Amino acid sequence: MSPLLEVTGLRKSFPAARNLFGRVTERTVVSDDVNFTVGRGETLGIVGESGAGKSTIGRQVLRLIEPDAGTITFDGDDVRTMKGKDLLSFRRRAQMIFQDPFSSLDPHMTIRNTVGEPLTIHFGIKGAERDTHVVEMLERVGMRADQLDKYPREFSGGQLQRIAIARALTLDPDFIVCDEPVAALDVSIQAQVLNLLLDLQSERGLSYIFISHDLSLVRFLAHRVVVMYRGQVVETGTAEELFENPQHPYTKTLVSAVPDPRARRRSAAATALEA
Numbered sequence: 346m347s348p349l350l351e352v353t354g355l356r357k358s359f360p361a362a363r364n365l366f367g368r369v370t371e372r373t374v375v376s377d378d379v380n381f382t383v384g385r386g387e388t389l390g391i392v393g394e395s396g397a398g399k400s401t402i403g404r405q406v407l408r409l410i411e412p413d414a415g416t417i418t419f420d421g422d423d424v425r426t427m428k429g430k431d432l433l434s435f436r437r438r439a440q441m442i443f444q445d446p447f448s449s450l451d452p453h454m455t456i457r458n459t460v461g462e463p464l465t466i467h468f469g470i471k472g473a474e475r476d477t478h479v480v481e482m483l484e485r486v487g488m489r490a491d492q493l494d495k496y497p498r499e500f501s502g503g504q505l506q507r508i509a510i511a512r513a514l515t516l517d518p519d520f521i522v523c524d525e526p527v528a529a530l531d532v533s534i535q536a537q538v539l540n541l542l543l544d545l546q547s548e549r550g551l552s553y554i555f556i557s558h559d560l561s562l563v564r565f566l567a568h569r570v571v572v573m574y575r576g577q578v579v580e581t582g583t584a585e586e587l588f589e590n591p592q593h594p595y596t597k598t599l600v601s602a603v604p605d606p607r608a609r610r611r612s613a614a615a616t617a618l619e620a
């Protein structure tokens with residue numbers, strides 16, 4: 346079967362300098378000939394240092410920003426030229442979870458509306474029918490149903506990320522880009538949120554792109570990993586392969602930050618996940 350997502354030759358640059366007349370004279374390339382696939386039910390990890398271009402890849406794949414060049418194919422359809430009904434269907438099937446739920450959720454929206462809004466936008470579902478679905482989603486992510494009329498400021502970071510996950514799940518997607526979804530959370534609750542993502546994947550056959558700078562964490566979540574360095578994919582493999590036999594100097598640096606191969610220092614979340 347063809348992969349759910351296939352990306353080839355993806356390229357994106359941003360203006361870096363302008364002349365006196367506002368004309369762009371220099372551009373910084375932040376995605377440079379990026380190629381990868383994500384299979385159905387698979388997690389592709391994207392690791393790399395800050396500024397490597399990880400989030401920019403996620404945003405291009407979801408068509409939140411436009412690439413300069415390259416192809417993005419989702420379930421056989423060309424994402425870059427989708428219109429109308431096809432684009433709406435893509436917007437339903439492909440979701441994103443951001444690093445910081447405090448800024449990704451609208452502070453003026455109740456939880457009822459935060460989780461229910463996509464149902465109204467896509468299917469015109471409102472009222473009691475919508476509430477039933479919202480409660481189901483909230484309970485699935487471990488939140489209580491009596492919290493519907495609260496606002497984001499009344500929740501902790503971990504609870505907010507669960508709410509963001511409920512919102513992302515509302516439309517029953519096939520694919521979610523998780524952009525450092527636990528990096529802003531207390532270490533003690535990171536593993537809970539990661540386990541929730543893993544459970545949801547096996548229940549629903551979800552495909553994920555999981556973006557992180559932490560190779561030891563990605564190892565527990567991702568079936569395959571791409572390593573990004575300065576806008577390029579420099580290496581692809583299973584996390585195990587990358588640990589055992591890193592090829593690119595940057596991957597070697599990532600791995601050697603984790604000293605002894607047997608007693609590798611892991612993030613607290615990775616250790617908790619392993620337990």
Ligand SMILES: Nc1ncnc2c1ncn2[C@@H]1O[C@H](COP(=O)(O)OP(=O)(O)OP(=O)(O)O)[C@@H](O)[C@H]1O
Nearest residue numbers: 359360375393394395396397398399400401402558
């Ligand atoms: N809208 C923009 N305009 C100009 N430059 C941008 C824009 N968005 C991103 N960049 C630049 O593109 C590069 C890659 O950014 P990106 O956010 O994708 O990196 P990242 O790998 O996600 O980093 P981090 O780990 O810090 O989240 C950075 O140098 C960033 O400054």
Ligand SMILES: [Mg+2]
Nearest residue numbers: 399400401524
């Ligand atoms: Mg980022």
